[in-house]
Amino acid sequence: MPLLEMDRVTMAFGGLRAVEDFTLRLEPGELVGLIGPNGAGKTTVFNVITGVYRPTAGRIRFQGQDIAGRPPADITRLGIARTFQNIRLFADMTVLENILVAYNFRVAYGFWRAIFRGPSFHAEERRLRDEAMELLRLVHLHDKAGYPAGSLPYGEQRRLEIARALATRPRLLLLDEPAAGMNPAEGQELMEFIRWVRSRFDLTILLIEHHMPIVMGVCERVLVLDFGRVIAEGKPAEIQNNPRVIEAYLGEEEAAG
Numbered sequence: 315m316p317l318l319e320m321d322r323v324t325m326a327f328g329g330l331r332a333v334e335d336f337t338l339r340l341e342p343g344e345l346v347g348l349i350g351p352n353g354a355g356k357t358t359v360f361n362v363i364t365g366v367y368r369p370t371a372g373r374i375r376f377q378g379q380d381i382a383g384r385p386p387a388d389i390t391r392l393g394i395a396r397t398f399q400n401i402r403l404f405a406d407m408t409v410l411e412n413i414l415v416a417y418n419f420r421v422a423y424g425f426w427r428a429i430f431r432g433p434s435f436h437a438e439e440r441r442l443r444d445e446a447m448e449l450l451r452l453v454h455l456h457d458k459a460g461y462p463a464g465s466l467p468y469g470e471q472r473r474l475e476i477a478r479a480l481a482t483r484p485r486l487l488l489l490d491e492p493a494a495g496m497n498p499a500e501g502q503e504l505m506e507f508i509r510w511v512r513s514r515f516d517l518t519i520l521l522i523e524h525h526m527p528i529v530m531g532v533c534e535r536v537l538v539l540d541f542g543r544v545i546a547e548g549k550p551a552e553i554q555n556n557p558r559v560i561e562a563y564l565g566e567e568e569a570a571g
């Protein structure tokens with residue numbers, strides 16, 4: 315059974331169809347790229363998967379369950395996590411606290427337990443801290459657990475954001491332009507990290523990227539969006555030479571002058 319199935323999904327904002335007739339099947343363990351020029355509809359695809367928007371039409375199933383239009387917190391609990399194009403960490407909170415925040419999605423402390431803070435509450439807190447530290451160790455950020463997240467270099471903030479997403483124990487991870495703002499060497503390093511994360515955490519990953527070369531090295535399959543529609547799909551090498559894709563990207567360069 316596919317992990318995620320999107321069937322002819324359309325998302326319209328008034329007269330604008332940001333995504334139209336979008337169909338995607340993700341098999342467990344795949345690392346798939348979603349690319350396309352600015353405004354093509356990539357982030358909107360993430361927003362309908364994660365419940366930010368209810369699609370205007372079409373079906374979205376995750377592990378066989380219909381999830382279209384369910385609240386984002388429910389979708390996180392079902393096993394879908396995401397990162398954002400603009401890093402959304404709590405800059406003034408520590409690295410460790412940023413991870414602990416994510417556990418709120420997973421752990422029901424219970425109202426009375428939280429009020430009385432009995433022994434089991436404290437034991438649970440300790441267990442979560444240990445787990446968070448273990449996760450930070452895995453992503454080589456444990457030395458910085460006490461630093462404010464905002465003080466980390468950009469690349470480490472990206473890693474922390476991915477670690478925070480992992481803390482919700484997802485099956486599917488959605489990464490929105492994780493290499494944005496990085497130079498090619500940093501971007502490459504991040505892609506290797508993403509590959510490692512996939513196998514270490516047994517994940518399926520859908521990766522949005524604007525720049526083709528970054529996606530080409532890491533994804534097994536790529537979908538290309540242009541004006542909300544899939545214009546090409548296939549292995550990176552096939553996509554790279556597809557005339558429609560080249561045209562879409564050239565059009566963008568011309569528009570940028």
Ligand SMILES: Nc1ncnc2c1ncn2[C@@H]1O[C@H](COP(=O)(O)OP(=O)(O)OP(=O)(O)O)[C@@H](O)[C@H]1O
Binds near residue numbers: 327331332353399524
């Ligand atoms: N909430 C909204 N209301 C109205 N229009 C929207 C909304 N969200 C997105 N759009 C429009 O939908 C289109 C697709 O936007 P989207 O952000 O999905 O593109 P993108 O491919 O992620 O672009 P970028 O690479 O610039 O991030 C754009 O024209 C955008 O202006």
